[in-house]
Amino acid sequence: MTTVERPAVLEIRDPADDSLVGSVKAATTEGVQTALAAARRRAPGWAATPAAERGIALKDAARSLRARAGELAVLIESETGKPRDEAEEGVLAGAGTLEQYAELGPVHRGRSLLGDPSATDLMVPEPRGVVVALTPWNDPVAVACGLLGAALVTGNTVVHKPSERCPHTGAWLGNVLAEAFPDDVLQTVQGDGSVGAELAAHPDVDVVAHVGGTAAGRSIAVSAARTDAKALLENGGNDPLVVDAGVDPVWAAEQAAIGAFANSGQICVSVERIHVHQNVADAFLTALVAEAGHRKVAPLVDRRHRDGVHAQVAEAIAQGADPLTGGFVPDGPGAHYPATVLAGCTPGMRVLTEETFGPVAPVTVAADFDQALEQAAAGEYGLAATVLTSSMAHAQRAWRELPAGTVKINNVFGGAPGGAAHPRGASGSGYGYGPELLDEMTQTKVVHLGPPGP
The missing domain is CATH 3.40.309.10 (Aldehyde Dehydrogenase; Chain A, domain 2)
Structure with missing residues (x-):
């Protein structure tokens, strides 16, 4: 793979007063490849983990996130400018999303088909494999928890790249959530758009889930077409x-x-x-x-x-x-x-x-x-x-x-929980939230189990 030039360090300043928040090392090409290789190795074992156990791990992750929501909100405010109370609401919303997927994942089911009475015919959902999640800065925890929760509970391993505008938030979130899972099931890599592009173009990736701008989304769609990965895109809007x-x-x-x-x-x-x-x-x-x-x-x-x-x-x-x-x-x-x-x-x-x-x-x-x-x-x-x-x-x-x-x-925000929509045109494609996101993170296999021959 060609080495992509990128900044070695992401330096973040508080948008309220320009004071230095800190700096985070960006992933190298070798680091990206190492993370994806580890995710690929871990994928079969995590896929074979009973769905109920995956749900329990997700609940544990949500519990840890709730316990430290205030601490994380302070960090979000310093990196993105989002007011602390709103930031904390976003963290708690993310924890709630993890809890929802912890319940929905184990009951995500296929179908039995009516074929020959002597046989069994099934449609079975299976994990896709390795998911790359590229998430934004404007609601960094709530959005990330949706993609990560749905991918993990359905048996995929995940490599998460948070926005380069909130790398400290992304690292904090990744460390807290990863404690609930086996090694390498959930990994966080840091970097700018060049790191995201490298992740999206890697042949070992099965799904690229992106929330962000339209230009990046279109680039991801091109990369996914070359590697046969599924692209799940919520791009920009002009509502x-x-x-x-x-x-x-x-x-x-x-x-x-x-x-x-x-x-x-x-x-x-x-x-x-x-x-x-x-x-x-x-x-x-x-x-x-x-x-x-x-x-x-x-x-x-x-x-x-x-x-x-x-x-x-x-x-x-x-x-x-x-x-x-x-x-x-x-x-x-x-x-x-x-x-x-x-x-x-x-x-x-x-x-x-x-x-x-x-x-x-x-x-x-x-x-x-x-x-x-x-x-x-x-x-x-x-x-x-x-x-x-x-x-x-x-x-x-x-x-x-x-x-x-x-x-x-007659209401700019709001709506019943559990809804999910397909964006249109330049705004992307695929379900990015809701119960239907579990379908996006899985692929269906048809099984015909006939009786043994005479």
């Missing part, structure tokens, strides 16, 4: 919010602010663009500016990311968008950026066509619901979408017509 006529504009602005500014806009299903009916546009914009004004926005993950967010905003302003509030880089240390509302946005602006992933609410005004729905359906992404409407007819049209894996009516 629209439609505000219909007849809704309370103040309530709609509250929903929009939650969707656009929560976690500083750094959520996979954040509201990235808003299409508002002209009848409520003025009142909605006034209320949204007020919402932005009293929201405390945590720093973005780092200055590099903030520069990318601001570049899109500045470009939109240069093209005619009106910054009703925010839209500037504040003085001082850290990676801070204010809640920003852009009016007068027009098709083609990058804040409408690309994933901004920051506390930015770009707004366009639609003549009617048909136009708003058409604008919301445009573009290459299809992760999620939200529609605020008092019309049942419009609600029915929205969920049927919007090309997104998740469509939410």
